[in-house]
Amino acid sequence: MKSSLGAEKLVSRARQVLSIESAAVAALEGRIGEQFVAACRLIDECSGRVVVTGMGKSGHIGDKIAATFASTGTPAFFLHAAEASHGDIGMITARDVVLALSNSGETPELLAILPVIKRLGASLIALTGKPQSSLARAADVLLDVSVTQEACPLNLAPTASTTATLAMGDALAVALLDARGFTEEDFARSHPGGSLGRKLLLHxxxxxxxxxxxxxxxxxxxxxxxxxxxxxxxxxxxxxxxxxxxxxxxxxxxxxxxxxxxxxxxxxxxxxxxxxxxxxxxxxxxxxxxxxxxxxxxxxxxxxxxxxxxxxxxxxxxxxxxxxxxx
Structure with missing residues (x-):
């Protein structure tokens, strides 16, 4: 297969990607409402931890969302959905909130652990691009992160959808940070090795x-x-x-x-x-x-x-x- 690396085509495609992904994130603003508030309250009232789970690209995004929560005052960790079915689901307790990520809402590894999550009594928040999916119907709170198209010209590779999911995760973490009065000093305690940590913690x-x-x-x-x-x-x-x-x-x-x-x-x-x-x-x-x-x-x-x-x-x-x- 012969590649075409003409400068004009490369620049045009890159700008198109940014335009599509920007539009995907902008569309989320209109979906911030009662379900978002309900998700924030579930997490705020959680006496355990936020368990973020997903597969594939959603899993990578979930890992980053968990890290953002943890560094901004919300105890959280990432649980690989496939590993959960092989013993790691024991990490989830009834006091936790599970944040499940799946663009299709039909990821088999996620659906396999839903009965256990329900049986434990843990709360379930779904971030999915398919509001009528199995994951969405099982969730206590649904956050719609659907996109009209991927930035991939084949409309296959997760691009706009993962960007939208990441942005929604950031929105949750930052909204909670602000509501709880999380300060620079609190942030520094979570980042003792960073420059801010050194400035705020070093005497x-x-x-x-x-x-x-x-x-x-x-x-x-x-x-x-x-x-x-x-x-x-x-x-x-x-x-x-x-x-x-x-x-x-x-x-x-x-x-x-x-x-x-x-x-x-x-x-x-x-x-x-x-x-x-x-x-x-x-x-x-x-x-x-x-x-x-x-x-x-x-x-x-x-x-x-x-x-x-x-x-x-x-x-x-x-x-x-x-x-x-x-x-």
Whole structure:
């Protein structure tokens, strides 16, 4: 079979696919009504989990819908319909809501487990393109995801139908998210490895330097020795503390550059004479993202970390925050 890869034909077909699938999703808007509300209420009142099931392409879409539910505050998992008949249906309990996906509504593997679902007493929501199908008639709630045509020119490959089903699943998950007052912090707890999770869950104490890595000198320390401390700790600054480790000031690389324009004695000048008093600081339980804001708004690159009594407990700079993925 000879293929035709002319640019004009490829672009035309791609645009047609997008047009058909856009129309399929747009058509769902008019179907959002009582049945959609009933589905949301079933899921909201569910004391178990949402079990999403399907076969083939519907199964792939179902897997993604389950993941979206789980990450937006609705406990959910995907159950392969074929595996369900071979023991995995034991994952479903009477407290669960089953979300069954089938464009035809006649998928044999799904129909085979419907009696068990009914016998358990689990609620059943159907997402199908055939409102008169066996699956639709068995469901407690029916969500019509039918399409007028597939984007496939043969009208065979699931394309527009799977897009519509995915969109309806997203609509359910997001409507529930909004109704429950799901917040950014809730989302971050479900995504601790993601960038948002790092920004909302990571605290200053998780990334700050402590112990031997913490640069600190006293007011009587000479500038010479203070610079050695700064160089050894590699933070771009040193804190200046009293005998109780209370922070009195800081001295930074920037302070040193400005000092070079003035006469000074490297060995007789003390850190107490040269330090910047009342420096910007952060506390250990502050979000690392807030420390970023302090640095950016003050145009500084390093900060001491103090506790409620003003005692030095750590320090950090922009490189620590970069490594932590907060910036």
């Amino acid at each position: 200053v104490e998780d990334v700050m330097r402590t112990g031997e890595r913490l640069p600190k000198v006293t007011v009587d320390t000479s500038l010479h020795d203070g610079l050695i401390e700064m160089s050894a700790k590699g933070l771009g600054m040193t804190t200046v503390v009293d005998t109780q480790d209370k922070v009195l000031g800081v001295f930074t690389d920037g302070d040193l550059r400005r000092l070079l324009d003035k006469p000074f004695d490297l060995h007789r000048s003390t850190m107490g004479d040269l330090m910047k008093r009342n420096p910007k600081s952060v506390q250990p339980r502050m979000l690392a993202a807030e420390a970023v804001h302090v640095m950016e708004s003050s145009r500084i690159t390093a900060l001491p970390v103090i506790d409620a009594s003003g005692t030095l407990v750590g320090a950090l700079n922009v490189h620590d925050l970069f490594r932590a993925g907060v910036m």
